[in-house]
Amino acid sequence: MDGPPTPALYLAKVARRYRQGTGFLEILRDAELAIFPGEVVALVAPSGTGKSTLLHVAGLLEKPDRGEVFVNGAPTSAMDDIGRTRLRREEIGFVYQFHHLLPEFSALENVVMPQLIGGLAKPEARARASELLRFLGLAERLRHRPAELSGGEQQRVAIARAVANAPRLLLADEPTGNLDPQTASQVFSTLNAIVRASGLAALVATHNLDLAARMDRRVTIRDGAVVPLA
Numbered sequence: 001m002d003g004p005p006t007p008a009l010y011l012a013k014v015a016r017r018y019r020q021g022t023g024f025l026e027i028l029r030d031a032e033l034a035i036f037p038g039e040v041v042a043l044v045a046p047s048g049t050g051k052s053t054l055l056h057v058a059g060l061l062e063k064p065d066r067g068e069v070f071v072n073g074a075p076t077s078a079m080d081d082i083g084r085t086r087l088r089r090e091e092i093g094f095v096y097q098f099h100h101l102l103p104e105f106s107a108l109e110n111v112v113m114p115q116l117i118g119g120l121a122k123p124e125a126r127a128r129a130s131e132l133l134r135f136l137g138l139a140e141r142l143r144h145r146p147a148e149l150s151g152g153e154q155q156r157v158a159i160a161r162a163v164a165n166a167p168r169l170l171l172a173d174e175p176t177g178n179l180d181p182q183t184a185s186q187v188f189s190t191l192n193a194i195v196r197a198s199g200l201a202a203l204v205a206t207h208n209l210d211l212a213a214r215m216d217r218r219v220t221i222r223d224g225a226v227v228p229l230a
Helices: 051-058 081-091 107-117 122-135 151-163 181-198
Strands: 009-020 023-035 040-043 066-071 092-095 169-173 201-205 217-222 225-228
Touching: 009 051, 023 051, 023 066, 023 201, 023 217, 040 051, 040 181, 051 169, 051 201, 081 092, 092 151, 107 122, 107 151, 122 151, 122 181, 151 169, 151 181, 169 181, 181 201
Parallel strands: 023 225, 040 201, 040 217, 092 169, 169 201
Antiparallel strands: 009 023, 009 066, 217 225
16 A cells, blocks of 8 residues: 655754844744645745745755755755755745746746756757746747736746746745735636646745635744644
């Protein structure tokens, strides 16, 4: 019989603190979180509670002071910077509040770029980028530059870029924060469709309670721990 699925992301008793004056500011204390393939989890927490820190630790941008971060079952704390960078490039996609698209490149070229960096041949990268953008409803926008796209279209291109290398984990930090409610709903539907179609796992930090209610689970940070949010 098959055992339980391996989490795409597992934070095991993760602690993170920062020096403040002569002491330390404890942000995460023995934080535990598992996210499984095909699951969208909302991280809803006020500013200053450690939301960004948790995302940075989960995305291997910061090392925890204690505990372990497992990505697809692999521990990461003993990895050197080169190993962490490689794992981050191959297994983790990032979407931010601001799209960070390269303004001089078209939508298609923005999605091709990370695939070329990952070693994919240009014809294959262009074919995959085109397929992704068409799936996200941007078939008529492939050659448009970011300035020629709406805010919602720009963020959909950013989502396509984040999943272009077929990561196992998607981390999104307020991906609809700059959008009006209707556009935010459309962009989230796009993100959700990608997760369901590909089976990746997603952790989405958001202040939008309506969008959070549409996700599979909701968690928050309380006293440095990750706890369920009803």
